[in-house]
Structures are given as C-alpha cells and as structure tokens.
Amino acid sequence: MPGNTSSKRTQKTNCLIEKMGYYLDLSDPDIAHLASLQKHEQTWRQRDIVRESGAPADLLYVVKSGWCYSYTIMVDGRRQVLQIHHPGDVIGIPDVAYERAVTGLQAATDICLCPFPKNRLDEIFRDSPRLTALIMTLGMMDHVVLLDRIRTIGRMNADERVAHFLLEIVSRLRITSSDITDTFDLPLSQELIGDALGLTNVYVSRTMSLMERAGLIQRMDRAIRICDERALKDMADFQDRYYRIDTSWFPGGTAPALEPNT
C-alpha cells in the first residue's frame, strides 16, 4: 500500500497509483508498471515552462507533486488555459496523436514531474489490457471534462463559470485526498483562472468578491472554503465526472488482471 504521510495533499508516495487504485483494483504487475513510469523525476520552479507548444511530443509526464497547466497562446498574445494538472495526473495523452506538442505546459507552483517516453505506453498496451482500458478511460474522462468546459465557457456567465471551476477542482482533489471536505488551497492566480474560463483577471476578482459577499465561498489567503456547495452546484449545473466511472466493460471483469493472453 502506498504510504500515508501526514501531509494534506501532494506528498503521497505515489499519486498515480493512488489515483488509479481509486478506480480499480490493481494487480502487482500493474503496480510495477505504473511505478516504473515514475523512475525519473525532475523539478521545476513556479512559472517555469516545462514544454513549449510545438516542441517534439515524445514525452508524457506523471505529476508527482505541485500543480501545472496546459495552455495555448494566440498570435496577439492572449492566452487560453486548457487544463489544470494535479498530482496523479498523466499529462500529454492527446499529444500522443501528433509529432509535436499541441499545448504548452507551465508550472503553476513548484512541481515535480516524472517524464517518460510515449512508446512506453506501447508496453502497457501489450502487457496489460486492463491497465490499457483504465488509461483510455482516464483519457476519456479528460475528454468529458473538456466538454463540460466548453459548455461552461460557451453558455455560462462569469459567476457560473467560476462556480463550476471551483467545484471541478474540489472534486478532483477529493479523489486523491479523501480528507478534503470544503476547504482547499488554490495556488492559481486570478489571471490564470480567467485565462482558463475565458474571462479577465479583473472580472474574476469582481466575481469572486461578489461570491464571497454572497456567502457562497470564503477566502483566507490562497485557501478557498466552499460555504454553500449545494447553491454553487445548482448555479453551475455541476456534475462530478471524477467520482464514479464505468469499469464493467474492462477486460478481466473486476478482479485483478489475469495473465495476459493465452
């Protein structure tokens, strides 16, 4: 069993295995596989650029600690933040389809990532159909989260967007940190949040101030407390995409993976 430190969020010995294990019973070989993806690790400081958009897309990354984000820059300099990556996430699955990275990758806090070459996926595909299915499923979850994001940006106004954003973050954190209830640290600038939601930093500030005054949330330093989760969920029409997935179709039933083929 992956160890349990006393730290609140990031310092689990192995976030990836913990996250995967949340969804599925992992066999020993599967655990070994996952662990081997994290042999090499590398750290970056806050605001460091891990990978530029357009760079060769030969690496994937497992987030070991800290937060980072994928983004694109428009010709006129505007930025769109596409995804926030938390400990336990595998970054870059979509880039696998292309020779060059579609998005940039930047550190939101000091981070530790474990890069691994994308052809390592190939091994997993051969050795463990069950792990393959899980990795695919995690990719599809990301996909669905993007659909939610499109809906949010395309058809919701500022306060609904912010509410949705906060709820998504909490849901995500709750997977790997079951002790999180309503308060969490949000190490993201309002400019970043704005760039994720298609708003400006100024309007994010106004919106969050209003939400706080309305008693929906509370802010202490960079920590956020969700005061009225029910109300937030209602206003943002929020669905938790992280809580539960369908593993019924996975090869090998719900038991740990059997020996691969014949």
Added chain:
Amino acid sequence: MPGNTSSKRTQKTNCLIEKMGYYLDLSDPDIAHLASLQKHEQTWRQRDIVRESGAPADLLYVVKSGWCYSYTIMVDGRRQVLQIHHPGDVIGIPDVAYERAVTGLQAATDICLCPFPKNRLDEIFRDSPRLTALIMTLGMMDHVVLLDRIRTIGRMNADERVAHFLLEIVSRLRITSSDITDTFDLPLSQELIGDALGLTNVYVSRTMSLMERAGLIQRMDRAIRICDERALKDMADFQDRYYRIDTSWFPGGTAPALEPNT
C-alpha cells in the same frame, strides 16, 4: 442499402474504413473488424433525437451517412453544441467511461448510423493492438479538436470563431472526400452554428454576412465557398488537426499489422 440518393459526398460504400485507411494501412482482419461494426444500421430523420443525454451509454455509433451533433442543454434551456459528427466518425468514445451518456445526440440531416455495443471494443483491444492504437488516436484527435474549440470560444471574437468553424469543417470533409477543394454543402442552421460557437443565431447571421461582403466566403443556398482560405486561416490562427497524425509509435511499425504478439 438505405435509400441511395444521388448525393456526391456521403454515399461511399464504407466511410469508416475509408477514413481509417486514410491514416493507416489496414490488414484484412482489421478491415473485417471494422466492417463488422457496421452490420446493423438505422436511419433517423432530420431533427430526430438519436439518444438523450443521461440515457444508458451502452452503444457507440458509426456515422454512415448524414451529419449529426452532440449537445447539452442547460437548465434554462440554452444549448451548447459540442461536436459535429460526419460520415466515418465513431460517436461516443468518451461515453465509454461512464454508465450514462454525457451528451445528447441529434440528427442535423437525415442520417444513417450503425450502432454497436461498447463491449465490442473489448474484442478489438484483444485482437488488434494496431487497430486499438488507431482508435485511441482518433479519440485523441477529437480531444485536440476540443482544445481548439475551447481556445476559439474562450478567446476569439465572433468572426474568428466562424472562420475557424468553417475551416475545421472543410478539413474534416477533405479526409473522406478528396474532391472537395473550396466549396461544400453546409447543412447546419445558423442557430446550430451559434450553439456550437457560443453565439446567437442573430450574430452568426450578421457575421457571415459581413464575411461574405468582405469577400472571404460566398454563400449559394446552403453551399459555402471558401474564397480566401489564407486570410481565414490567418484570422482564426487555424491548424489542421486532421491532415496528419503520428503513427510511428504504433505496434507493428508502419507496415500493415503483423500477427499480434510474440
């Protein structure tokens, strides 16, 4: 055969195989697999709802002819169109992760789809790692297209959004119809386009009129002619995600699939 119109575009004998074959040399067993997914077919009339959001997500669909789209409805009745599906597309890969469908699915034109149960994917995973990789890759392409969409909706103004939208459609059509150069039929109402781009039908109308007056596009009935593709690409910062993918990491090299494993 479902009624055969004289139409020039959709009535290829097998769009899925054609599209897959565009990216990869397919082995005979692979072709057989793909063909078997399309044994059953079913037709819907324009505006019919194929599947409601929240329905059991046990089926995937291959589009045989016609256009349809995925969407979500907000509590206040507003709609966000998430994806347009063309002949050859596989619909519902992301729904595989969940027990219930995340999006609704509706016919934009009269359509013919081939539904197949999602556990059929399981077979493919076992039998053909190469086809597995391709299906995953197609899923990731969709993913990347969604990233583009987020960028478009989040940070671009109306004319840039429309330009991007049109270019994406042409790129997509060009995969399965190499004869399309600059003119194509666009069987989508402006309301639908607006719902896809986070705009209103009114403003889509205004925008397209302006673009026509500016000589960027030309409209005859429902057909669109891209008059100045260069200019459109520049204004929308458009990247073609469909033209070329990376298959170098696929199992079995670039040759037609070898016998699986060992």
Added chain:
DNA sequence: CGGTACTTTGACCGACATCAACAAGCGTGG
C-alpha cells in the same frame, strides 16, 4: 394555403473588457 423553420435587419441594452491607479505581499540584493 397555412404552418413551421430559417434568415435577415434594426433598435436597444448589458455583461464583460479595457484602461488605469493603487495597495499589499514577497523575494532579492544592497
């Protein structure tokens, strides 16, 4: 012919952007 779906155009309005100024916190270097 009447009904429905779709497009177009005009008048008006509002949500959010833009610009700008200020304050607070923090790391760095003297």
Added chain:
DNA sequence: CCACGCTTGTTGATGTCGGTCAAAGTACCG
C-alpha cells in the same frame, strides 16, 4: 534592515461586442 522590483489583487470609469427583442421576408412542406 530597508529599498526596490515584481507579481498579484482590488476598485473605479468608460467602452464595446455580442445578446435580446421584435418584425418582416423567404423557403419548404403537408
């Protein structure tokens, strides 16, 4: 220890892009 720059958050004044509402025109279809 203070000074400085940098990043971040807040608040106000003003502007604009796209929404809303409404009406009229057109095409299609039963």
